[in-house]
Amino acid sequence: MAGRAAHGAVGLARFMLVTILTFLGLLAITFFIGRVVPIDPVLSVVGDRATQEVYDAARERMGLDRPLVVQFFSYVGNVLSGDLGQSISTGRAVTSDLARVFPATLEMATIGILIGVLLGVPMGVIAATRQGSWADQLIRVLGLLGYSVPAFWLGLVGLAVFYAGLGWVAGPGRVDFFYEGMVDTITGLYLIDSLIAGEMDIFRNALSHLVLPASILGFFSLAYIARMTRSFMLDQLAQEYVTTARVKGVPERRVVWRHAFFPIRIQLITVIGLSYASLLEGSVMIEVVFSWPGIGNYLTTALLNADMNAVLGATLVIGSVFILINKISDVLYRILDPRARQ
16 A cells, blocks of 8 residues: 555655756747747837937846846746736736636637537547548538638638628627626636626627637648547457457447447547647637637737747747647556556
8 A cells, every 4th residue: 555655645746846847948949939030029018219318228138138047047937936027019028918818718628628529529429430421521522621610711601601601600709899897707708608697698609609620620620630549449440359249249339339438439539639639739720710709810910910928928828738639648547558657
């Protein structure tokens, strides 16, 4: 018992060490990105018409006159204390800006990954069990479209058809202008906050705004998840134990879902985790098309305004989300697979 506890403590310590080193690596990458990009953060603050004296004073105040190593450790200390600097675009602290915009991206990406999982996994299983059929071909074509169609084009077509043409969904933004500020911000997620406040009209309006961009993100996620599920299932269905189960007369449904699908659930956790992280990071085009006030739109605006504090802060948050989701996937992997715990 004591040996097992010691083994668990060592495993936990190793897990924490790897997480900390990964985060420090992310800090180093974001720091050096801010130093090598052809944007002068000092000019972004003082303007290109400032005198040399004003420029030098601003550079000293920002700490850019110090050695690079000193700047890096100062950057790490500021990040660990929650200080990501001030945004030039908004005039507010980057931390408060990210706390305001990230829930919008989280809400859209979460609905998108739910669509991708709930539809993509069954579609992948159907494609594998009916290999070569019209259903398999259709699902493979959808997967190909999900990899090849540009997100911004699909977003514009969706708006033209379902919003401007048919009027089935609401337009850009998270809610209609009339409803903005009518619900207290508790979680930052409009669907949840409106339900907490009991404002069903705002809930329906927010859902109407959310359904189209989330469905488009879900389509891209669905394409990837369905393709990977099909590949995993084909590999399992070709195993000898599946053939043996069929020869013994085990019902086909049990063969598919118990003998073939059950072993791939661990692989699917990694696939779903990576897909979710990609939606959180890769929703930039969708947010721009739909005027969605999320982290992608915030990052785009910061890039256009040469707002390096905001750019690095958003990049750091996105990278941290990747690390967090990856580590959660590792934990679930170990829980579901006893061999990983060994």
